[in-house]
């Protein structure tokens with residue numbers, strides 16, 4: 001516990017990148033299991049570079065039939081379980097959501113991408129409705145993560161989407177995952193951010209700060225949700 005699942009039916013939304021950036025930060029503190037449920041296995045390939053942290057266990061042999069059990073089992077073994085899913089509306093996504101404590105919905109900051117993100121909210125709501133039959137107050141905590149945004153300026157598009165999410169009561173992270181060469185380089189070098197060669201990859205330190213800020217905000221949200229749950233139960 002907790003189980004954090006990255007969901008966005010849109011391909012290329014930044015799920016795998018933000019999932020790995022978060023997993024690395026968590027692994028600096030406590031053991032984490034990363035379930036790489038994308039059939040292309042991008043995180044498994046990254047780990048095959050041989051430099052994944054000792055604290056990080058990566059499981060990639062999952063199917064829609066086994067994902068539920070795999071997540072539940074991992075949650076008994078490490079304090080954090082983080083799941084990366086493929087960018088489709090496959091059944092495996094619904095099964096993973098059913099096991100989750102928090103859903104991160106990455107989206108790039110354009111109107112079109114944000115509209116696609118709403119398909120992820122539909123999956124979250126469907127899961128909530130199922131549970132609410134027995135537990136009417138149940139809510140699955142989630143938040144949108146804006147990805148690949150400029151570190152220098154907030155675009156008009158992103159500002160507008162933030163406003164409309166606010167108006168619609170859709171939670172989003174204050175921290176955005178900025179467009180940084182280092183986030184791409186993790187995969188091409190198959191190295192954790194902390195091990196990237198700073199003479200070859202620009203602004204590695206800024207990317208690390210960004211990943212840390214995301215991890216901090218996520219943990220704060222999970223902690224406050226757990227606290228609310230305790231108060232209301």
Ligand SMILES: Nc1ncnc2c1ncn2[C@@H]1O[C@H](COP(=O)(O)OP(=O)(O)OP(=O)(O)O)[C@@H](O)[C@H]1O
Nearest residue numbers: 011012013014015016017087148178179180183184
């Ligand atoms: N913060 C970032 N900075 C720079 N490049 C990024 C960032 N986030 C994602 N990318 C790049 O965008 C592309 C898509 O990102 P990623 O693979 O993380 O998305 P995804 O949602 O996992 O895609 P899929 O649905 O195919 O699994 C990749 O080329 C990745 O390197």
Ligand SMILES: [Mg+2]
Nearest residue numbers: 015016038085
């Ligand atoms: Mg991916």
